[in-house]
Amino acid sequence: MHLHRAQEHRTAHTVRPATQACDYCPVHAQCLVRGCDRSTLAVWQSMLQPTPPLRQAGAGLFETGDNADMLYMVRSGCIKTYALDRDGAECVRGLYLPGDIVGLDTLDADVHRVTAVAVTPSQVCAVPRARVLALMEDNPVLMRRLMQRLSHDLAEAQALAGNHTAEEGVAAFLVSMMQRLPTGPSGALQLPMTRRDIANYLRLATETVSRVMTRFNERGLISSTRQRILVTDRAALERLAAAVALPTPLYELEQARRAA
Amino acid sequence: MHLHRAQEHRTAHTVRPATQACDYCPVHAQCLVRGCDRSTLAVWQSMLQPTPPLRQAGAGLFETGDNADMLYMVRSGCIKTYALDRDGAECVRGLYLPGDIVGLDTLDADVHRVTAVAVTPSQVCAVPRARVLALMEDNPVLMRRLMQRLSHDLAEAQALAGNHTAEEGVAAFLVSMMQRLPTGPSGALQLPMTRRDIANYLRLATETVSRVMTRFNERGLISSTRQRILVTDRAALERLAAAVALPTPLYELEQARRAA
DNA sequence: CGGTTCCTTGAGAGAACTCAACGTCGGTGG
DNA sequence: CCACCGACGTTGAGTTCTCTCAAGGAACCG
Numbered sequence: 141m142h143l144h145r146a147q148e149h150r151t152a153h154t155v156r157p158a159t160q161a162c163d164y165c166p167v168h169a170q171c172l173v174r175g176c177d178r179s180t181l182a183v184w185q186s187m188l189q190p191t192p193p194l195r196q197a198g199a200g201l202f203e204t205g206d207n208a209d210m211l212y213m214v215r216s217g218c219i220k221t222y223a224l225d226r227d228g229a230e231c232v233r234g235l236y237l238p239g240d241i242v243g244l245d246t247l248d249a250d251v252h253r254v255t256a257v258a259v260t261p262s263q264v265c266a267v268p269r270a271r272v273l274a275l276m277e278d279n280p281v282l283m284r285r286l287m288q289r290l291s292h293d294l295a296e297a298q299a300l301a302g303n304h305t306a307e308e309g310v311a312a313f314l315v316s317m318m319q320r321l322p323t324g325p326s327g328a329l330q331l332p333m334t335r336r337d338i339a340n341y342l343r344l345a346t347e348t349v350s351r352v353m354t355r356f357n358e359r360g361l362i363s364s365t366r367q368r369i370l371v372t373d374r375a376a377l378e379r380l381a382a383a384v385a386l387p388t389p390l391y392e393l394e395q396a397r398r399a400a
Numbered sequence: 401m402h403l404h405r406a407q408e409h410r411t412a413h414t415v416r417p418a419t420q421a422c423d424y425c426p427v428h429a430q431c432l433v434r435g436c437d438r439s440t441l442a443v444w445q446s447m448l449q450p451t452p453p454l455r456q457a458g459a460g461l462f463e464t465g466d467n468a469d470m471l472y473m474v475r476s477g478c479i480k481t482y483a484l485d486r487d488g489a490e491c492v493r494g495l496y497l498p499g500d501i502v503g504l505d506t507l508d509a510d511v512h513r514v515t516a517v518a519v520t521p522s523q524v525c526a527v528p529r530a531r532v533l534a535l536m537e538d539n540p541v542l543m544r545r546l547m548q549r550l551s552h553d554l555a556e557a558q559a560l561a562g563n564h565t566a567e568e569g570v571a572a573f574l575v576s577m578m579q580r581l582p583t584g585p586s587g588a589l590q591l592p593m594t595r596r597d598i599a600n601y602l603r604l605a606t607e608t609v610s611r612v613m614t615r616f617n618e619r620g621l622i623s624s625t626r627q628r629i630l631v632t633d634r635a636a637l638e639r640l641a642a643a644v645a646l647p648t649p650l651y652e653l654e655q656a657r658r659a660a
Numbered sequence: 661c662g663g664t665t666c667c668t669t670g671a672g673a674g675a676a677c678t679c680a681a682c683g684t685c686g687g688t689g690g
Numbered sequence: 691c692c693a694c695c696g697a698c699g700t701t702g703a704g705t706t707c708t709c710t711c712a713a714g715g716a717a718c719c720g
């Protein structure tokens with residue numbers, strides 16, 4: 141949280157906050173254009189649209205019905221997308237952390253089917269969808285990376301749907317967070333989202349999520365205080381979540397490819 | 401069902417059953433290469449791998465751990481993919497109907513995370529993944545189409561996960577089937593899969609699916625006898641399913657694009 | 661220091677699951 | 691041709707899990 145604040149302040153006074161800071165980008169290692177040649181990088185940076193930081197939780201990125209002409213790379217913070225069911229309740233479709241791309245589920249449509257808002261203060265890089273697609277036509281590496289990411293997101297969405305019980309779902313969620321979030325100095329996770337968001341994402345009641353967390357605490361699997369969670373028995377969590385094998389994280393694929 | 405049989409027989413005596421019959425393909429209108437020029441079509445056909453028909457339900461296409469080097473276009477029948485949870489129960493990840501592509505969830509990995517088998521006698525076109533990707537580098541239209549399909553599948557998987565109750569899930573499932581399956585002469589759907597498959601797909605018990613169907617019958621929404629289902633009140637089903645808006649079907653997009 | 665939001669816990673209601681039985685449909689073999 | 695068998699679908703009864711409603715405590719903000 142403090143980190144996000146600091147970044148906001150650093151970039152708040154620049155004209156093109158998202159564009160200028162590639163060198164300082166906390167997730168440049170996971171960017172689509174990592175390792176690309178200078179000219180590609182130059183084109184890429186010229187494509188980035190100035191985007192003010194989302195200064196506070198709840199700040200909107202786009203809404204249902206908006207034109208879907210951008211992709212958003214999350215630099216810091218956390219973005220959620222959601223649809224409203226007929227009772228007006230939020231149906232969280234995706235939770236996006238630094239390195240993730242918001243908007244990949246709308247490449248087949250002209251308008252957004254979901255609303256996207258910041259869960260915590262966040263920064264994103266916005267890039268016109270059409271220009272990304274055009275750039276990919278000349279750059280097979282980019283094309284394959286985007287394909288991989290789409291495929292990975294698809295596998296993850298399908299796997300998430302496979303969890304039957306509340307414990308399985310929460311366990312899978314925590315394992316996923318362990319893979320995607322950096323752990324703090326104490327080895328603890330700092331979850332950016334509230335219980336309510338987690339519950340809406342896993343289609344559970346917030347009370348159920350809370351109760352499962354409490355149970356995990358009592359059994360010694362985790363040690364949690366609100367959004368700060370120390371996982372003390374990762375293996376047990378993975379066993380619980382293993383009702384459905386999670387897809388291999390992308391970064392592991394990269395490492396394997398590098399080693400080969 | 402009879403149609404499938406007939407097709408099997410027709411192609412059973414040819415050497416390359418999947419390759420030769422593009423002209424007779426029941427889903428050529430939904431193929432990735434529809435409308436492409438002659439040379440692209442020729443390359444495409446040369447890429448197709450001979451694939452014997454899956455003659456009976458349960459016939460395997462690939463298994464968890466197998467090399468993931470192919471994409472499979474469903475020509476006829478129905479394919480399901482599933483993972484096994486630790487109790488050995490099938491966790492159905494995807495149900496693929498004619499026109500769908502099996503394997504898009506594994507573009508980011510070298511081995512399959514799921515097993516794929518025929519739900520009914522089926523025919524597929526198998527094409528090497530690497531060659532599809534290579535072809536796309538020279539053919540932006542193909543690239544965009546595959547991206548759209550990936551994106552569409554992703555949106556659908558996320559939407560599916562958003563259904564809270566059994567009635568919502570079954571209603572959404574039926575609406576989806578109405579969009580994807582041709583209706584028979586009487587206007588009735590002929591579901592290719594069993595209640596068990598539906599239940600495993602929607603993570604429900606088979607009894608629950610059965611009970612919901614019965615309830616829909618009593619309320620006059622459908623008129624079902626086993627796998628033959630006549631939808632008599634589509635609007636009501638859509639209202640039930642509309643807890644989460646389904647993504648626009650791809651064919652509607654195509655029509656809109658053609659009109660424009 | 662209020663006021664708000666978030667998290668937790670409890671009690672009761674409701675939904676889905678499990679276990680069990682039975683009817684139906686298809687296929688097989690006598 | 692018919693009896694049998696197995697798989698599938700439906701229905702019922704009881705249990706379990708999750709949700710809803712309600713209250714209280716903890717953190718955050720102005």
